[in-house]
Amino acid sequence: MKRLDFFKEMGGSLFQTVKSVYEPFIQGDLEKIELVTDRSLGISWIPLMSDTEMLPVLELKFIAGRPVIVAMKDSNMQAWNGICPVCSYIITVSTLYSTVKCLNCQKEYNFKTNNGDLQLKSLPVRKRDQAYQIGVVKGDFHA
The missing domain is CATH 2.102.10.10 (Rieske [2Fe-2S] iron-sulphur domain)
Known part of the structure; x- marks a missing residue:
């Protein structure tokens, strides 16, 4: 495997890992924002x-x-x-x-x-x- 291909694969893999770790937190934050918006609008x-x-x-x-x-x-x-x-x-x-x-x-x-x-x-x-x-x-x- 060439070095450039290796770094491309590592970058994509790292991005997927970070995405899978933070996705539940982001989903929770979106639900909180929706709840706050509903409350503020009554x-x-x-x-x-x-x-x-x-x-x-x-x-x-x-x-x-x-x-x-x-x-x-x-x-x-x-x-x-x-x-x-x-x-x-x-x-x-x-x-x-x-x-x-x-x-x-x-x-x-x-x-x-x-x-x-x-x-x-x-x-x-x-x-x-x-x-x-x-x-x-x-x-x-x-x-």
């Missing part, structure tokens, strides 16, 4: 559903007593506040037409065509431990 993560649970295309769920509109597009879970931002009434969901509508102010949104005059507030969703969780910030929901 985000609480509430279980939404199991990842094996079947979900229609569009559904209204009550999470911790709050209405949440949940939609599954391909393998992407999305969630929105289920209270009308204009008049604070609970939004009605039509799974047949994939629409949501406020029966008080008559504003609506169609998820198939992605248009409408109802501006929904998106909520953060993450997948942890074989379950979807929804991020709720104090003050996001109002009565």
Whole structure:
């Protein structure tokens, strides 16, 4: 083996060793940073559903007593506040037409065509431990 090849192999091997030693520490630090960020932003993560649970295309769920509109597009879970931002009434969901509508102010949104005059507030969703969780910030929901 040539000297240059030997030093290349030693450098690569040393890098892999250092990486394997420090990787758990870095992973732990990333989890700590995520926890601190959630706390500083005031985000609480509430279980939404199991990842094996079947979900229609569009559904209204009550999470911790709050209405949440949940939609599954391909393998992407999305969630929105289920209270009308204009008049604070609970939004009605039509799974047949994939629409949501406020029966008080008559504003609506169609998820198939992605248009409408109802501006929904998106909520953060993450997948942890074989379950979807929804991020709720104090003050996001109002009565």
